[in-house]
Amino acid sequence: MPAPEIKICGLTSPAALEAAIAARADYAGLVIFPPSPRHLALADAAALAARAAGRIKLVGLFVDAAESLVAEVVAAASLDVIQLHGKEDPARVAAIRAAFGKPVWKATAVSARDDITRAETFAGAADLVLFDAKPPKGAAMPGGLGLVFDWTLLAGYKAPLPWGLAGGLSPANVAEAVRVTKAPLVDVSSGVESAPGVKDEALIKQFCREARAI
Numbered sequence: 724m725p726a727p728e729i730k731i732c733g734l735t736s737p738a739a740l741e742a743a744i745a746a747r748a749d750y751a752g753l754v755i756f757p758p759s760p761r762h763l764a765l766a767d768a769a770a771l772a773a774r775a776a777g778r779i780k781l782v783g784l785f786v787d788a789a790e791s792l793v794a795e796v797v798a799a800a801s802l803d804v805i806q807l808h809g810k811e812d813p814a815r816v817a818a819i820r821a822a823f824g825k826p827v828w829k830a831t832a833v834s835a836r837d838d839i840t841r842a843e844t845f846a847g848a849a850d851l852v853l854f855d856a857k858p859p860k861g862a863a864m865p866g867g868l869g870l871v872f873d874w875t876l877l878a879g880y881k882a883p884l885p886w887g888l889a890g891g892l893s894p895a896n897v898a899e900a901v902r903v904t905k906a907p908l909v910d911v912s913s914g915v916e917s918a919p920g921v922k923d924e925a926l927i928k929q930f931c932r933e934a935r936a937i
């Protein structure tokens with residue numbers, strides 16, 4: 724089994740970005756969602772993107788965002804991938820993909836097997852579906868919460884489209900998560916932080932090492 728691709732999400736500083744690049748992560752995630760402690764203003768996203776250019780692929784993360792906001796960020800930060808982490812339906816995902824001509828990843832909340840089956844409705848609309856833990860009712864954010872779901876729901880999963888695993892991953896559990904699910908991509912945010920929105924460079928390095936330790 725090949726090692727999974729790795730996305731470090733919610734980078735907010737040049738030091739964290741450099742740590743992700745040094746650890747050979749495949750993707751750097753920039754969160755554009757004001758309620759998040761990882762939210763980046765346009766100028767900050769553009770500055771990180773300029774530093775990242777050609778060194779790591781950039782994923783811009785949006786939550787039920789207006790197309791005009793996505794357009795602003797795509798223009799300022801030349802994203803490689805657009806990640807939609809809200810309640811976007813397959814038609815909305817397909818429209819964003821057509822509008823920007825970039826790969827679109829759709830995050831989907833999982834707490835039971837049905838959630839995984841339902842995610843398959845994004846085949847043909849999204850380029851990848853990202854399984855993340857379902858947030859509790861009333862949560863202020865739909866992701867980046869450090870919550871794990873039952874990985875055995877994905878054991879032996881035969882997917883109709885590319886997929887990735889997120890939700891409560893950390894250096895301590897990512898090797899086990901990959902062993903159980905055989906995820907082709909893993910995505911982490913709070914598990915490599917010392918405080919919400921503050922990435923820890925040593926944890927980024929450890930996470931990448933453990934994700935490949937299969």
Ligand SMILES: O=C(O)c1ccccc1NCC(=O)[C@H](O)[C@H](O)COP(=O)(O)O
Binds near residue numbers: 784864890
């Ligand atoms: O990270 C955020 O602040 C965030 C805010 C709103 C929607 C999604 C968000 N993060 C999405 C990610 O890609 C995370 O990596 C994923 O949800 C897993 O987060 P975590 O459980 O903290 O590793």
